[in-house]
Amino acid sequence: MQNQLLIGYDNRHTFLNRLSGSTKLLCFVGLSIIGMMTYDTRYLIGVMVFSLIIFHFSKINYRDIKFVVNVIIGFSVLNLVMVYVFAPHYGVTIYGTEHLLLGSSQHYFNLTTEQLFYEFNLLLKYTFAVPLALIFLMTTNPSEFAASLNKIGISYRISYSVAIALRYIPDVQNDYRTISLAQQARGFEMSKKAPFMTRVRGSIQILLPLIFSSLDRIEVISQAMELRRFGKGKKRTWYMAQKFKSNDYLALLCVLVIILIGIGLFKVNGGRFWNPFN
Amino acid sequence: MQNKQSTSIRTVVATGIGAAIIFVLMKFVAIPTGIPNTQVNVAAGFLALLGAIFGPVAAGLAVFIGHALNDFVTYGSPWWTWIIVDGLIGVAFGFAKNRLKIEDGVLGTAKLVWFNIYQVIVNFIGWVLLAPTGDIIVYHEPATKVYLQGITTWLVNSISVAIIGSILLVLYARTRTQRGSLKKER
DSSP, X not given: OGGGSOOXXXXXXXXXXXXXXXXXXXXXXXXXXXXXXXXOHHHHHHHHHHHHHHHHHTTOOHHHHHHHHHXXXXXXXXXXXXXXXXXXXXXXXXXXXXXXXXXXXXSSSOEEHHHHHHHHHHHHHHHTHHHHHHHHHHHSOHHHHHHHHHHTTOOHHHHHHHHHHHHHHHHHHHHHHHHHHHHHHTTOOOSTXXXXXXXXXXXXXXXXXHHHHHHHHHHHHHHHHHHTTTTOSSOOOOTXXXXXXXXXXXXXXXXXXXXXXXXXXXXXXTSSBOOTTO | OOOHHHHHHHHHHHHXXXXXXXXXXXXXXXXXXXXXXXXXXXXXXXXXXXXXXXXXXXXXXXXXXXXXXXXXXXXXXXXXXXXXXXXXXXXXXXXXXXXXXXXXXXXXXXXXXXXHHHHHHHHIIIIIIXXXXXXXXXXXXXXXXXXXXXXXXXXXHHHHIIIIIHHXXXXXXXXXXXXXXXXXXX
């Protein structure tokens, strides 16, 4: 469980740390949306290489992220297997041709180049944003993140909710752990060894104190904020907000070019898929 | 009663703390069902309570933020279609607030039964109709796979809300003072 803690922000003194949070947020959201839309393998590989290069510059230790990366790879593989089990001919339907590698076309489970290619695309789509997300998480100060949300046009109340969420996740985690240990000391078994219903009952025993203490917390915090006249003004300034510098504009320009290439490829391919089988 | 100003602050705070709780619950108290990316989600039960106390805006945004943050740190990239569906379900749970009137301290069997029928329908629309369709359109995943994931999520989430959500609602209602419980002495 200790491993699963939020991977943390740390100032590593790279140019990525000096970029403003809004820039990084816009770049990440832009790239992840275009990557979500496109099925062009060349483009996805391009973005992947680009994000890995940036990742190299971010000076993040592989050791810090090993656990997260393993979980991500595990889930991607599970998903790919499941896609194959449920739709082994999906690639054929998409690309319109059939190149058999194993088995015959009468069998349900056969292996075609198209299916392999489609699943390779899926794998790229599951993983291409991971280096970017890690960079974003590990180089952006959480307090600055809320300021950036407000800067890109999201209402400051919502930004402030996000700030509260980020601020209180460690507290809630601590509460959760304390309550969990206390309940385990009283004899509730909640580990993987316990049978399913025992685990469910155990988690309810944690849930109740956690939720009721948090509801009290909501009252306390909202009263404190009301005393400080939160929400009286139309706008709000942020202590952690950063001004845009020339590097920010440069980064935004780069990402814009990448996104435009992606949109251009839709036109070239005549759709979202790149078909190398024609 | 509270005025409008303080309810809006309460919504902001409830969204934030709610998102933090949903994040922690999704991360630590999720029991896998065996089908990738679907798990018995205790967070769904909590969402029902959050909606019943603080209304659609807080519940919708809280689950949207909590789910997005959780995807972000667990899978590296947020799976937007499911996050949006989760947000919409939060909003739908929030609309039950006026019907349940949980702050009044009375939560009869009729209301509980109504809420459970309502939540099963809401979950059905969200997980069986909207989420897989979004996956097919946006992510181009094979229909059978996403529908299986959708139906499993619908079942486990409905059960989670039916058990954990109902328990939480009843217990919360018991902590409130009943409306009209004070009598004037003669």
